[in-house]
Amino acid sequence: MAIFKGRSFILFPNNEVSSINIFENLIKNNGGKIIEYEHDITNASPDINYGYSHIIGLVNDSYLTLNNNKYEIYENNLLLNEMDLNKRKLWEFVKKNNITLVNISSVSFWLKVKKILINQDNIITITKDPGLHLEEISTSDSCNQSTSECETDIGDIINELVKCNSGSSKNLNSNLNNADNVGEVSSSGTLHGLKNEVIPQYNNEIEEDNKSISASSLARNTNGNELLIKTLDKLSKIHTIRGDEFRSRGYKLAKISVSKYPHKIKSAKEAQEKIPHIGASIAKKIETLLKTGKLPGLEIASKLESRKEYFSSCYGIGPVTAENWDSLQINSLNEALKRFPKIFQHDWSILFGWKYYEDWNKKIPRSECVKHMQIIKEELKLLDDSIECEIQGSFRRNRALCGDIDILFYKKECDDISDLYVVLEMLAIKLYKKKYIKCFLQLSKNINLVFDNEIQTTLQKAGISNNEFRSISLTNRPKLFLGAKLSTTIPEFDTSLYTINPEIDVKLHSEDKYMSSSVQANSVSHALEEYPCRRIDFFICKWSEIGASKLHYTGSGEFNREVRKIAISKGMKLTQHGLYQNDILLESFNEKRIFDLLDIPFIEPPDRQELKF
Structure with a gap:
């Protein structure tokens, strides 16, 4: 047919x-x-x-x-x-x-x-x-040598949100009427004509960098700029929740730059003249913060966005769905389930995002990443000892904490993705049967055979009937998205890494906890006794593309974006498959040679936060 x-x-x-x-x-x-x-x-x-x-x-x-x-x-x-x-x-x-x-x-x-x-x-x-307006889109993420600003107003954000939050307008004070502009992307050092490129793999990676920079910067000496870093972080998150990645990215870059600045910022003029990614609008906010210690309306805007942030912190729920539910004044996942059961029925992976909501929002210490890798490598060796795997992302960048674990699989002299996927699928199924892998977030025909009962059980627990259709991925897709959990208890000398902090840890609402299998939800002490479930992604690359793949999956997202801009400025195109010019492959195997061809010095992975070229 x-x-x-x-x-x-x-x-x-x-x-x-x-x-x-x-x-x-x-x-x-x-x-x-x-x-x-x-x-x-x-x-x-x-x-x-x-x-x-x-x-x-x-x-x-x-x-x-x-x-x-x-x-x-x-x-x-x-x-x-x-x-x-x-x-x-x-x-x-x-x-x-x-x-x-x-x-x-x-x-x-x-x-x-x-x-x-x-x-x-x-x-x-x-x-x-x-x-x-396509003209605006094509230029909104491009720039020239002068400073380009993209501004919005805290008051406008709040007024828009208040429409969806009955009664909130009564709590707004007169400060909002004079709220100043909150959003800007400074174009200094970027290139003209860049299209707004979306790299879904790095959405979590960029957010992980934000949290990691915020936490690590504030933990060490930040030269008295803590307030500025916190405020820029809040502004970035507000725009991320609203789905405005353009403005959000501007604040992320500004925050990174401020966190790296070696001196206490004493004036807006100093910030604008000496720190990258600080344009006139952000400088104005810095001036307000230095004079008053606060930005009018920011806290109220943050609170009004909290419902959307709650939803978008669940795996499988994007900013648009979160915005939709917020506008309908839906307050919990359980309420959303009752209102829109078909969304959970068709996008069944959301239920596992709900199930491990708190676990997947907790950072992963490097020591735990190593333990996950040991389990995976040991099982892989039994299947095919010629296949190698390495952790990419923030782990390769030597970050103390990771948002998830990205693992790249490859085989010397092998460019057959389908051949590698067969082994990868077998590996995942074996680890699931050994109860290391707790859930799959996408399916192949073979994975569906072993995981279907778990999906049915989860659907029944949510009180919804079986979905009519099940999304089955093509068997040669070079990735698998998983949830996995170490079975051992946390050693006593590591418990300090797994303390529960009510002010920082993301928590489910009480009416949503019936679906939870997160260890935090079931813990009665101030520290976790067993390891949380973690998000793990398996990626495959061709041997001939190993250099480009490592560059891509190492990140950070902002670093990759800047390198791609440089490639565009030289009439080239850089992807995870290689560096091209006029559709002719220049290099894909050697990571360092890609840097050479772009005429920039090789930057070691731990330094790929700096955005300095």
């Missing part, structure tokens, strides 16, 4: 979540094509008589609402925030060429009736122009 043969589909807002992967696979398995990039459009020429009628836009049902029996997009800005640049350009293409938009769940109906049926009832109406 190939009912989608000759048809092309664009998935909005993206195809990153498991529920969308389901439909993506169904479309491909039934003869359809998925359009993911702008250049795919150039190959999809319009029919002389029917134009682009062979292309259908599919929108995630989570972003839709029924109004007078007509589907409408719930909130255009929520949809747009979840799109990467390619999807935004495709959205413009859809509007320009009047491409038919329908809800993505129509796919399952079409498969049941064995033909595509589109009527006026399931066509989506765009009631309001999303206000997307």
